[in-house]
Amino acid sequence: MDEYYLLTFESTHAAISTEKLLKPAEVTIxxxxxxxxxxxxxxxxxxxxxxxxxxxIFAADSKLTTDDYTYYHVIRNRASGExxxxxxxxxx
Amino acid sequence: MRIDAGGKQCPIPxxxxxxxxxxxxxxxxxxxxxQTQIDNLKRLGDALGRPATSEPCxxxxxxxxxxxxxxxxxxxxxxxxxxxxxxxxAIGTNQSELGRNLAKMAIFTLxxxxxxxxxxxxxxxxxxxxxxxxxxxxxxxxxxxxxxSKVLVCGTCLNFYGxxxxxxxxxxxxxxxxxxxMQEVTKVIKL
Numbered sequence: 001m002d003e004y005y006l007l008t009f010e011s012t013h014a015a016i017s018t019e020k021l022l023k024p025a026e027v028t029i030x031x032x033x034x035x036x037x038x039x040x041x042x043x044x045x046x047x048x049x050x051x052x053x054x055x056x057i058f059a060a061d062s063k064l065t066t067d068d069y070t071y072y073h074v075i076r077n078r079a080s081g082e083x084x085x086x087x088x089x090x091x092x
Numbered sequence: 093m094r095i096d097a098g099g100k101q102c103p104i105p106x107x108x109x110x111x112x113x114x115x116x117x118x119x120x121x122x123x124x125x126x127q128t129q130i131d132n133l134k135r136l137g138d139a140l141g142r143p144a145t146s147e148p149c150x151x152x153x154x155x156x157x158x159x160x161x162x163x164x165x166x167x168x169x170x171x172x173x174x175x176x177x178x179x180x181x182a183i184g185t186n187q188s189e190l191g192r193n194l195a196k197m198a199i200f201t202l203x204x205x206x207x208x209x210x211x212x213x214x215x216x217x218x219x220x221x222x223x224x225x226x227x228x229x230x231x232x233x234x235x236x237x238x239x240x241s242k243v244l245v246c247g248t249c250l251n252f253y254g255x256x257x258x259x260x261x262x263x264x265x266x267x268x269x270x271x272x273x274m275q276e277v278t279k280v281i282k283l
Contacts, residue, residue: 016193028228029193030200042193 002076005046005054005088008032009069015042018069021061022046025054035083036072059092066090095122097129098152101251105129106136106266109155113140113162120157123149128247128264130155135269139163173277175211176202178218183283196226198283203232208239209281211273214262215246219253224260233261244270 009015019029022044032043046054071088093112097105105124112120113136120142124130130146133155137144141163146155176198182191183198199221202209212233214222221229222245233243243262250256250264274280 012190016189019193026227028200028231029197031197042197 002074002078003048004074005048005051006033006036006072006074007044007046007069008036008072009042009044009064010067012042014064014068015044018058018062018064019044022054022057025050025057027054033074033083033085035085036070055091062091093117093120095120098123098125100124100129101247106132106268109133109157110136110140110268113137113142113157114164116162118159122155122157123152124155125152129153131263132247132266132269133157135265139269139272172207173210174279174281175213175273175277176209177213177215177274177280177282178221179214179216179282181217181220195221195283196229199229199232203235203239208236208241210241210277212236212241212243212262213246213270213273214244214249215270216249217253219245219249219255219259222260222262223255223258230260237261242273244273246270 007018009018015029019027019042025046027047027050028045029042030045032041036043071091073086073088075084076082095105095108095112097108100108105122106129109120109122122133124133130153134144134146137157142157142160144155144157146153148154178195180191181195182188183194184191199212202212222233222243224230237243244265245259245262247256247264247266250259256264
């Protein structure tokens, strides 16, 4: 079972700057999964145990507005390939 | 015959041993300085059907190759097998932040793939990807290694950039093994 939080973005620059901003929360980047569509292909993945840290940094320091990104909670069953993907409220 | 390759850096000891083994020499022994050379010579021995053992010899090491016939020629490629080759630390040649992020995502995507590469190869500036600057890359490559990929990193290149001590994942390798890997698979993808 794979569980993570995911930020997708309207622009590549927003994705790259967010990844840099959230480095202390040990985020990783990945291509936007096929089950989500977005205009930019880079997404930032947050481990569940780092969710609070990442959200705190994002709320305090990100200049992005709610038009710039979308926030998801993803649970994926590797064995069955079944994926649950919920859109979350904006951060902050 | 005994070859003294003390003080010689890779790939010199490998070149010296390969020459003798391919000439059909028996009782081939070679003196080298350290573990990197030993590992490279052992891989050479395996590839040539003349497996090697090593033992300490004073402050250096003695690597002995088994006697027998030296295997020459082609290695049969596994159908559909592939290698991924990074010769820069980014996808694209403009060394941009975008290119480095694309490289990072490519390695992540490979680590999640059902059909993993037989080899992931790093040469020239590509070696900067495996020095732990990006923990994500190290983690994803370790996943690939667990799944059965081999990660080979050009030792000459690590040495050139002064990054030998920084290597965080993969095996220090040489031109023979990296080119050998490319020839062994059915396709090489250069990113």
